[in-house]
Amino acid sequence: MSGLLLATAYTAVLLYLGRRMTLFRGVPGIGGHGLAALFGLKLLAGAVLFGVYTHVYPDRHTADIFKYFDDSAVMHDALWERPMDFLRMLTGVGNDSPYFTERYYLVMNNWVRQYENNVYNDSHTMIRLNAVLRILSHGHYAVHTAFACAFSMVGLVALHRALAPWAKGMERGLAAVVFLWPSVLFWPSAPLKESLLMLGLGLFLWGALHIGRPRRPVILAAVIGLAVMLLVKFYVLFCLVPGVLAVLLQRWRGGGIGRYALATHLGAVVLVMVSGTLFPGYDVLELFRVKQKDFIGMATGVGSGSLVEMPLLGDGVWGFVRNAPHALYMTFLSPFEAAGRGAVGLAGALENAALLLLPVLALWRRRSWPHMDRSALLFTCSFLLLLALVIGWTVPVVGALVRYRVPLLPFVGLLALLLVDTRRLPTFVARLLRAT
Numbered sequence: 001m002s003g004l005l006l007a008t009a010y011t012a013v014l015l016y017l018g019r020r021m022t023l024f025r026g027v028p029g030i031g032g033h034g035l036a037a038l039f040g041l042k043l044l045a046g047a048v049l050f051g052v053y054t055h056v057y058p059d060r061h062t063a064d065i066f067k068y069f070d071d072s073a074v075m076h077d078a079l080w081e082r083p084m085d086f087l088r089m090l091t092g093v094g095n096d097s098p099y100f101t102e103r104y105y106l107v108m109n110n111w112v113r114q115y116e117n118n119v120y121n122d123s124h125t126m127i128r129l130n131a132v133l134r135i136l137s138h139g140h141y142a143v144h145t146a147f148a149c150a151f152s153m154v155g156l157v158a159l160h161r162a163l164a165p166w167a168k169g170m171e172r173g174l175a176a177v178v179f180l181w182p183s184v185l186f187w188p189s190a191p192l193k194e195s196l197l198m199l200g201l202g203l204f205l206w207g208a209l210h211i212g213r214p215r216r217p218v219i220l221a222a223v224i225g226l227a228v229m230l231l232v233k234f235y236v237l238f239c240l241v242p243g244v245l246a247v248l249l250q251r252w253r254g255g256g257i258g259r260y261a262l263a264t265h266l267g268a269v270v271l272v273m274v275s276g277t278l279f280p281g282y283d284v285l286e287l288f289r290v291k292q293k294d295f296i297g298m299a300t301g302v303g304s305g306s307l308v309e310m311p312l313l314g315d316g317v318w319g320f321v322r323n324a325p326h327a328l329y330m331t332f333l334s335p336f337e338a339a340g341r342g343a344v345g346l347a348g349a350l351e352n353a354a355l356l357l358l359p360v361l362a363l364w365r366r367r368s369w370p371h372m373d374r375s376a377l378l379f380t381c382s383f384l385l386l387l388a389l390v391i392g393w394t395v396p397v398v399g400a401l402v403r404y405r406v407p408l409l410p411f412v413g414l415l416a417l418l419l420v421d422t423r424r425l426p427t428f429v430a431r432l433l434r435a436t
Contacts, residue, residue: 002140003140006137006143007146010143010147011043011146014146014147014150018039019032022217023158023161023217023221027157028160028171029160029171029172029174029175030160030175038153042149042152042153042185042188042189043146046146046149046186046189046190047145048186049186049189053065061109062302066141067109067110068110068191069191071108071109071127071130072128072129072130072134073134073139074104074107075089075090075108075127075128075131079135085103086131089131090132092124108127110123111123111124111127114294122193122232123193125196126191126192126232130191133147133191145189147191148191149188149195151188151195151196151199152188152199154202155199155200155201155203156184156188156198158202158203158205158206158221159178159201159202159410160175160179161206162205162206162209163178163205165209166414166417166418167417170417172433173413173433173434174413174414174417176413176432177358177412177417178410178413181354181406181409181410182347182351184406184409187403187406188406193232193233194406196232197406198407200225200226200227200229200231201407203228204221204222204228204229204237205225205240205244206218206221206225207220207221207222207225208248209248233407236387236407239387241264242261242264242265243383246260246265247375249263250375257375258374258378261378265382272285285313288313288320288390288393288394289312289319292394293312295394295397295400296310296396299396299397305341305399306337306341306345306397306398306399307396307397308334308396308397309396310326310396313393320393323393324389327388327389327393328388328389329392330391330392331388331408332356332388335349335401335402336349336353337398345398345399348399355409355412358412358415358416359412359415359416359419361420362420365420365421365425366420367419367421371421372419373418376414376418377419380411380415381415384411384412387407387408388408391405422434
């Protein structure tokens with residue numbers, strides 16, 4: 001009960017702070033009461049997740065929503081026993097020694113990866129964040145849920161604002177496809193990486209797509225978003241960059257976006273191919289191959305019930321090109337294979353059906369090509385394709401894949417809005433999409 005009361009108090013403070021933030025003022029298509037309702041919906045989703053992983057799947061050691069929270073207790077306890085140890089672990093300065101490994105990191109379950117590589121372990125970010133939050137929460141999980149909901153809410157509002165200029169006249173529909181996907185409601189509403197990922201994604205795009213404006217909040221948003229995305233699932237940032245650069249180049253230099261998109265994407269391909277030479281130990285293609293093998297090994301070791309057989313990525317670029325169709329199958333179709341594996345699998349399959357149907361129905365009632373925003377369309381397709389390939393190449397477990405797809409879902413909805421002609425829709429549907 002004390003944890004619930006503390007979480008309620010922090011929620012009230014967060015709502016008060018939100019009302020004072022520039023980001024939450026005049027959000028297109030969403031009023032103040034609407035934003036409060038969406039935040040409440042996220043809190044409810046976080047509570048449902050807690051209930052599911054407490055009563056339906058009670059094995060705490062395998063529950064993803066508790067793993068960073070539980071590990072953070074080890075780091076937090078050091079604050080009172082050995083404050084300098086806490087500071088070194090929090091900052092990462094002077095903590096790489098057998099002393100820290102034996103006393104702290106081996107006690108945790110997620111600090112040391114089963115398969116280590118040269119890429120930064122973003123689990124460290126989540127454990128550190130939860131250790132700091134424990135100072136405020138006194139170890140009550142509900143408080144961490146409230147802050148996770150706040151982080152992701154800030155990111156989703158920023159994402160909505162970033163994309164709104166491309167969905168003029170359909171702001172209410174944009175709000176629905178940004179906020180109301182089940183996976184977007186649930187997974188970023190727990191102290192998981194997805195909460196910070198949505199924060200970074202939204203802030204970065206809001207800042208980057210408005211970077212020409214000399215406004216301090218926009219510049220600050222871009223910097224914070226960039227930093228957060230580099231610390232959590234940085235590959236999502238890399239999938240964004242070619243499309244963002246193409247859009248910015250077109251705005252600065254004028255002309256059609258096609259030539260800029262071709263240049264930025266070719267540049268990205270060349271950079272990936274020479275990454276091992278430029279940055280020894282960070283060959284991007286090799287890192288993807290290692291990631292896939294590690295994921296398969298880990299899923300096989302724990303006997304994952306949603307493991308899907310996938311071809312191994314071969315050496316060289318051709319191995320990735322050859323496996324691209326299967327990668328797209330994994331990202332967009334494999335959730336149907338889990339439809340008969342309990343309520344969670346069925347929910348994922350239903351969401352996947354909506355993911356496929358929205359663009360198809362929009363194409364059926366599409367607007368004419370001259371009336372489409374080609375810059376927005378190309379940016380959206382670029383991000384969807386690149387992220388879908390990365391996920392499909394490396395993730396063989398449907399349960400994990402559904403979570404990895406969270407940042408992709410709002411852009412599927414945006415794609416549908418960019419394609420559809422509201423004049424060819426039933427009147428009541430068109431009214432639902434439009435802003436008040």
